[in-house]
Amino acid sequence: MKTIVVAAALAALALGAGCASRKGFEREGFAFGCPVADADVDSMGDLIAAKVAPEGKRTNVVVTEMRCTISGERMKIEANLENDAGQIRRVAYKFRWIDTEGMRAADEESWKPVLMYEKSNHVVTAIAPNSKAVDFRLVYMGQD
Amino acid sequence: MTPLTPLLRIATVSVLAAALLAGCAKDTVRYGDARGVETITNEFGSTDLQMIAEAMTRSLLDAPVVAANNLPIVTVQEVRNKTSEYIDTRAITDSIRAELQKSGRVRFAVDAADMANQKEEVDRQQDDEYYDREQTAEKGRMVGAQYRLEGNISSIVKQAKDIKDVYYKFNLQMWNVRDGLLEWTDEKEIRKTTTKG
Numbered sequence: 001m002k003t004i005v006v007a008a009a010l011a012a013l014a015l016g017a018g019c020a021s022r023k024g025f026e027r028e029g030f031a032f033g034c035p036v037a038d039a040d041v042d043s044m045g046d047l048i049a050a051k052v053a054p055e056g057k058r059t060n061v062v063v064t065e066m067r068c069t070i071s072g073e074r075m076k077i078e079a080n081l082e083n084d085a086g087q088i089r090r091v092a093y094k095f096r097w098i099d100t101e102g103m104r105a106a107d108e109e110s111w112k113p114v115l116m117y118e119k120s121n122h123v124v125t126a127i128a129p130n131s132k133a134v135d136f137r138l139v140y141m142g143q144d
Numbered sequence: 145m146t147p148l149t150p151l152l153r154i155a156t157v158s159v160l161a162a163a164l165l166a167g168c169a170k171d172t173v174r175y176g177d178a179r180g181v182e183t184i185t186n187e188f189g190s191t192d193l194q195m196i197a198e199a200m201t202r203s204l205l206d207a208p209v210v211a212a213n214n215l216p217i218v219t220v221q222e223v224r225n226k227t228s229e230y231i232d233t234r235a236i237t238d239s240i241r242a243e244l245q246k247s248g249r250v251r252f253a254v255d256a257a258d259m260a261n262q263k264e265e266v267d268r269q270q271d272d273e274y275y276d277r278e279q280t281a282e283k284g285r286m287v288g289a290q291y292r293l294e295g296n297i298s299s300i301v302k303q304a305k306d307i308k309d310v311y312y313k314f315n316l317q318m319w320n321v322r323d324g325l326l327e328w329t330d331e332k333e334i335r336k337t338t339t340k341g
Contacts, residue, residue: 072211092181106246110179110194125201130247143181 034068034077035135052079052138053096060084061091061116066138073131079124079138090115090143093128097133105127105133113143127129179283186310186336188231196314197239199332201247204240204318207328209291210249212307218244218318219289227312229298237293253289262286291318291327306340 023033024044031041039050044065052063054065065080092111100103106129114123129134182189195286208218220241223233244250255261269280296318302309319338 071206074205094179108179109179110191110198111177112195112198113181113191127206129202129205129243 008082010077014058030068032067034069035075036078037135051136052140055137055139056141059089059091059140059144061140061142063091063138063140064121071127075128075133075136077126077136077138081114081116081122081124081140083118083120083122085116088115088117091140092143093124093138096137096139097128097130098137099132100134102135106130112123162210182338186308186338187229187310188227189332192312192334193236193239195334196236196332200240200314200316200330201243203291203330204244204316204328205247207290209317209318212329212337213249215249215251216291217251217287218293219255219290221255221292221294223295223297223314225315226296228301231297232277232298236297236314238294241278253287289321291320292321310336312336 003036027033029035029037031047032044034047034051036047036050039046041047041050048063049065051066061081061083066077066084069076077095081091081093090113092113094109094111096108097105112124114122114124124138126136175236178190179194180191189315192339204210204227221236225231225233241252245252264279266283270283293316295314297312297314299313312334313321314333314334315329318327319325322325
């Protein structure tokens with residue numbers, strides 16, 4: 001019985017240590033550098049689901065990766081858009097910036113059109129307009 | 145009364161129908177999204193202006209001279225329009241200035257275009273005996289800019305039978321007024337293509 005308890009404790013410790021050092025989840029409340037607060041984010045897919053908000057016309061262009069960092073006092077974001085289709089696709093995107101109270105941290109951005117070639121990736125980058133912006137949503141829509 | 149020939153009858157009916165349609169046609173007015181993607185023609189439009197202003201502002205806020213939080217004093221000079229079309233470049237610099245001012249990281253000194261108004265107001269306060277002498281703006285108290293912003297917008301237009309391609313390049317620079325060094329510069333490129341049919 002004692003052996004089982006010790007083995008279970010060791011296994012839990014190993015699991016905990018494994019989780020603590022998992023790449024992208026080093027800081028509590030952040031995933032891949034992006035703020036997630038209490039959201040249940042355990043993978044890149046979860047992060048994208050939490051941060052990406054399709055609006056308007058749907059498109060089969062998808063966000064496949066997202067990373068954040070802090071530059072000076074402002075958040076910097078990189079997101080990879082992927083067009084898996086065999087045709088050119090056009091999308092438009094913008095970022096919505098959110099402050100600590102969950103309110104808009106800045107005026108609405110303009111939609112930025114992007115042309116995506118067949119079977120291609122496009123990285124969109126953004127820098128928060130001010131240091132009040134502590135969270136964000138990537139909004140995008142089809143333009144075809 | 146002479147009967148109408150078939151051709152004249154068709155013409156009369158067409159004219160009447162056209163007049164009727166013109167009378168019935170109603171203009172529809174709707175509010176739109178001021179920040180939506182505008183693709184009515186491939187001339188310089190609101191989306192281009194907004195994209196340029198946003199890209200330049202975010203980039204400038206990341207420049208060491210601004211990011212260092214020293215509240216640099218900047219003046220906006222001309223953005224030269226080197227394209228073949230009319231572009232209100234002042235609208236672009238006004239948007240950039242508004243965004244930068246909102247960031248609280250940059251202060252703006254009166255630019256050359258507004259100097260006449262500034263001088264006129266100081267003179268008016270000085271010359272008018274109705275103002276409190278203690279509170280009137282004095283001559284010789286204005287602060288000069290440490291940096292000046294200037295730029296260019298140029299375009300390359302190519303046109304064939306059924307296609308028109310326009311490439312815009314907007315370049316903005318921030319120069320140190322005292323030593324003449326270029327402190328920051330960035331560019332934004334835009335390509336728009338119109339195809340007929």
